[in-house]
Every structure is written in structure tokens, then in C-alpha cells.
Amino acid sequence: MIYVWSVAIYLAILIGVSLYKSRQIKNQDDFMVAGRNVTASFLVATLVCTWIGSGSLFGGAGRAFREGFSALWMSAGAWVGIAIVFFLASKVRTIAKYTVPDILETRYTPLARMLGSLAIIIAYLTIASYQFKGGGRILAILIPGFDPTVGAAITCALVVLYTVAGGMMSIVALDLVNGIMITVGIIIAAPLVLGAAGGWGELTTTLPESHFTVVGRTGIAQALGLFFPTFFLLLGESGMYQKFMAAKDAVTARRAVIGMIVGVIVVETILDTTAIFGAGIYFNDPAFQAADGTFNSAATETILLQLARHNLPMIFGILLLIGGVAIVFSTANSFLMIPSTNCARDIYQRFINPDASQQKVVLVQRVMIVVLAIIAFVASTFFESILDMALYAYTMVGAAVTPALLAAFLWRRVTQFGGTLSIALGVVTSLLFAILNQAGVESLNLGLVTMPLDYEYAIYPAATASILGLVVGSLLTAPSPEEKWRPFWAE
Numbered sequence: 457m458i459y460v461w462s463v464a465i466y467l468a469i470l471i472g473v474s475l476y477k478s479r480q481i482k483n484q485d486d487f488m489v490a491g492r493n494v495t496a497s498f499l500v501a502t503l504v505c506t507w508i509g510s511g512s513l514f515g516g517a518g519r520a521f522r523e524g525f526s527a528l529w530m531s532a533g534a535w536v537g538i539a540i541v542f543f544l545a546s547k548v549r550t551i552a553k554y555t556v557p558d559i560l561e562t563r564y565t566p567l568a569r570m571l572g573s574l575a576i577i578i579a580y581l582t583i584a585s586y587q588f589k590g591g592g593r594i595l596a597i598l599i600p601g602f603d604p605t606v607g608a609a610i611t612c613a614l615v616v617l618y619t620v621a622g623g624m625m626s627i628v629a630l631d632l633v634n635g636i637m638i639t640v641g642i643i644i645a646a647p648l649v650l651g652a653a654g655g656w657g658e659l660t661t662t663l664p665e666s667h668f669t670v671v672g673r674t675g676i677a678q679a680l681g682l683f684f685p686t687f688f689l690l691l692g693e694s695g696m697y698q699k700f701m702a703a704k705d706a707v708t709a710r711r712a713v714i715g716m717i718v719g720v721i722v723v724e725t726i727l728d729t730t731a732i733f734g735a736g737i738y739f740n741d742p743a744f745q746a747a748d749g750t751f752n753s754a755a756t757e758t759i760l761l762q763l764a765r766h767n768l769p770m771i772f773g774i775l776l777l778i779g780g781v782a783i784v785f786s787t788a789n790s791f792l793m794i795p796s797t798n799c800a801r802d803i804y805q806r807f808i809n810p811d812a813s814q815q816k817v818v819l820v821q822r823v824m825i826v827v828l829a830i831i832a833f834v835a836s837t838f839f840e841s842i843l844d845m846a847l848y849a850y851t852m853v854g855a856a857v858t859p860a861l862l863a864a865f866l867w868r869r870v871t872q873f874g875g876t877l878s879i880a881l882g883v884v885t886s887l888l889f890a891i892l893n894q895a896g897v898e899s900l901n902l903g904l905v906t907m908p909l910d911y912e913y914a915i916y917p918a919a920t921a922s923i924l925g926l927v928v929g930s931l932l933t934a935p936s937p938e939e940k941w942r943p944f945w946a947e
């Protein structure tokens with residue numbers, strides 16, 4: 457029970473601080489962007505904690521268990537994306553909006569704002585839902601026989617309480633502690649797990665040779681299918697941009713990106729590496745295999761928690777489990793904050809009640825956090841694999857929002873029609889792919905090629921449609937007036 461009590465105490469501290477921070481919420485700026493006064497160290501911590509979520513803890517680690525170091529292609533997309541974002545961070549802070557859809561309407565049209573909000577809400581509820589699913593898995597490992605669905609419901613309720621109370625202010629305040637717990641826990645765990653697996657020599661004997669190659673068993677097409685969703689998502693990740701808007705100035709936002717890229721590279725590489733070390737212990741364990749002899753994806757996605765509970769000394773196992781809880785909570789609250797902000801700011805305040813007071817907007821956002829959390833919890837039952845959920849959500853934002861968002865800052869010739877068409881095609885193509893996948897269609901014959909409908913390939917049609925819409929739609933229409941592009945090209 458010491459594992460359970462340790463996690464419970466940590467959660468109580470998080471919620472207690474959030475309730476305390478709620479007393480400092482005075483207006484919309486405080487709740488949505490932490491008063492626009494966040495320093496570099498806190499900004500780095502909250503950016504890293506937002507990115508390192510259940511997609512990494514479960515989805516990425518599970519794939520690393522099954523396929524080896526080629527799983528890092530998924531993480532590498534984020535690394536490259538962050539490097540590009542470095543050149544945009546100060547511009548985003550200078551514009552000083554609240555949300556990415558704010559930016560989309562400023563550069564394009566109100567319809568672009570609505571479509572961008574829709575894409576973000578769908579994707580971020582999917583991401584929030586698999587944080588709940590991850591929390592349920594943690595409780596099921598801490599308490600043998602505990603129903604993971606009940607655990608997901610408990611996680612959902614605690615995240616809602618945490619987020620409703622303090623908003624972005626509590627998220628930023630606590631993510632420094634969460635980031636330390638995540639980093640310390642995984643750095644200590646990695647060499648201990650390697651030792652438990654018998655060392656590097658034993659590991660290379662136990663695992664297939666493909667585990668140690670660049671593209672692994674599945675080849676370059678699937679490796680890039682992991683790379684591009686995270687790459688495009690990171691470039692258009694609304695939570696990151698909203699946190700840039702929370703920075704105290706443009707210089708702070710840009711400096712934070714440097715810290716973010718270092719933190720994400722270190723933590724994600726060690727997470728996947730530790731999962732591979734864990735595969736050296738459990739690779740042939742029947743508990744990780746399905747009836748047909750293949751790997752059970754859901755089981756392999758729990759590898760880091762299994763190691764914490766059963767293969768590490770108690771104190772270090774507790775530290776890793778608390779790090780896992782920090783990953784789930786720090787990501788879940790951020791990915792509820794963003795769509796609830798979209799609902800309150802981009803729909804309610806923009807189209808329904810433009811004259812609403814700041815206190816009324818904050819109240820609407822708090823109500824939407826609860827409503828959206830319930831929807832996210834229900835959505836978690838439609839997917840078995842957290843990796844599939846992650847890839848779908850990444851594709852939705854990466855294809856629907858990222859091309860138009862980047863073009864706003866980087867291509868003066870992009871037009872209102874081209875940007876809006878890009879977002880619309882990204883949303884529609886992503887939804888069609890998911891509908892066909894859920895209907896059991898395994899592939900589509902496109903004449904020259906046959907495209908599998910596994911989520912590793914979703915980014916290809918969705919991003920292609922979005923980029924073509926952006927370029928062709930812009931070139932076929934008259935250039936935008938100066939008042940549309942000038943805010944993005946100020947000296």
C-alpha cells in the first residue's frame with residue numbers, strides 16, 4: 457500500500473496548490489495565460505510537461521518495447537519541430553493573442569477560426585482522453601484487480617478539480633515540480649532496469665537485431681509515419697503557443713524554446729530507452745502477448761509502470777510512479793485547458809456573447825472544462841491503443857491547423873481563401889480516415905499505390921490535402937490586403 461499512499465499524497469499536494477492558486481484568479485488573463493508574466497524556468501518546465509504525456513509514457517514506450525530504437529522517430533518529429541518553433545516564439549508572443557484560432561482569424565477569416573477550433577477540440581479531447589486512460593492503467597497496476605475504467609473516471613475527476621480551480625496559473629506553477637519528478641525518476645530508473653535485464657550484452661542477445669537499427673523491422677515508410685504527425689502537431693500545438701502568450705515578454709518565450717528542446721530530447725530518449733531495457737526482461741513473457749502470439753499493444757504500453765512496481769527498489773519505483781502520475785496530470789490539464797479556452801474565447805465570447813465580462817468568460821470556461829472532460833472520458837472507450845489515439849490526434853492538428861498557422865508567419869502571399877480551405881481539407885480528410893479505420897477498412901487502392909489505413913499512415917493523405925488546399929487556393933485568389941498580413945511581418 458505504500459505505493460498507493462505515495463501517489464495519493466502527491467496528488468493531494470497538486471490539488472491543494474491548485475486550490476490555493478484559484479484565489480489569485482481575477483480575470484481572463486490570469487485563468488487563460490497566467491497573467492502573461494511567466495518566467496523562463498517555469499515556461500520551460502510547463503512546455504516540457506505538456507509535451508511529455510501518456511503518448512510518450514505509454515504509446516511511445518510500448519512501441520519501443522515492441523520495435524526498439526526506431527520508436528524514437530515519433531519523438532524526433534517533435535525535436536525538429538521545436539527547432540523550427542524557436543524562430544516563431546517571439547513573434548507569437550508579440551502578437552499577444554489568447555489562442556491559435558485568434559491568430560487564424562486575424563490572418564484569415566472567422567470561418568478559419570471556427571474550423572481551427574473544431575480541429576483543436578477534437579484532437580485535444582482525444583489527447584486528454586488517453587491521459588485518463590493512462591491514469592486508469594496506473595491505478596490498475598498499483599491496486600491489482602482494480603478496474604482501469606474506474607481508474608480512468610477517478611483520474612478524470614481529479615484532473616477536472618485541478619484544472620477548474622487554478623487554470624493556467626496552477627498549471628504553470630506546478631509543472632516545475634512535475635518536470636523535476638519526471639526527469640529524476642526516469643534518469644535513475646534507466647541504469648537500474650538495464651542491470652535487471654542483465655546488461656547490454658544480454659539485452660542484445662534477448663532482443664531482435666532490428667531493435668537496434670535506425671528504421672527497425674517496419675521500414676522507412678512507417679518510421680516517417682511516426683515522424684510527421686508529431687512534427688506537424690508540434691508546429692501547430694495550441695498549448696505551446698498559448699504558453700508562449702503567457703510569457704512575460706518575447707525574449708523569454710524564445711529562450712524557453714531552447715530549454716524545451718533539451719528537456720524533450722533527454723526525457724523522451726530515456727523513456728524509450730528504459731522501455732527497451734524493460735523488453736530485455738519481459739520480451740518473451742506471455743502476459744505481454746495476445747492469443748495469436750503477437751504482442752498485446754495495451755500490455756506493452758504499461759512496461760514502464762510494470763518496471764516501477766515490480767523491478768525497481770521500492771524508493772525508486774515510487775519515484776518513477778510519481779513521475780508517471782506527473783506526466784498524466786501535467787498533460788491532461790493542459791489539454792483540457794486548450795479546448796475549453798477555444799469554447800469560451802473562440803466560440804462563446806467571439807460569436808455568442810461578445811460583451812461578456814471577463815468573469816463570465818472564465819465561468820463559461822470552467823463549465824466547459826467539466827463538459828469536455830466528460831466527453832473525453834467517453835471517447836477513451838473507442839480506442840484500445842494509446843499510440844493509435846496519439847497518432848490520430850497529432851494528425852488532426854498537424855494537418856488541419858499547422859500548414860495554415862505556419863503560412864500566416866512565413867508566407868506573405870497566402871490568402872484568406874487558401875488558409876481557410878487548408879484547414880477545412882485537413883479536418884475532413886482526418887475525419888474520413890478515422891471513420892474508415894473504425895469501420896474496419898484495412899487499406900485503400902489509390903491506383904499507383906495501396907495505402908494502409910493504420911494510424912501510422914494517416915498523416916500522408918491529411919497533410920497532402922491540407923497543403924495542396926493552402927498553396928492552390930492561395931495562388932488562384934487575389935493576395936490578401938495589407939492589414940491582414942502586416943501584423944505577422946512587422947519589423
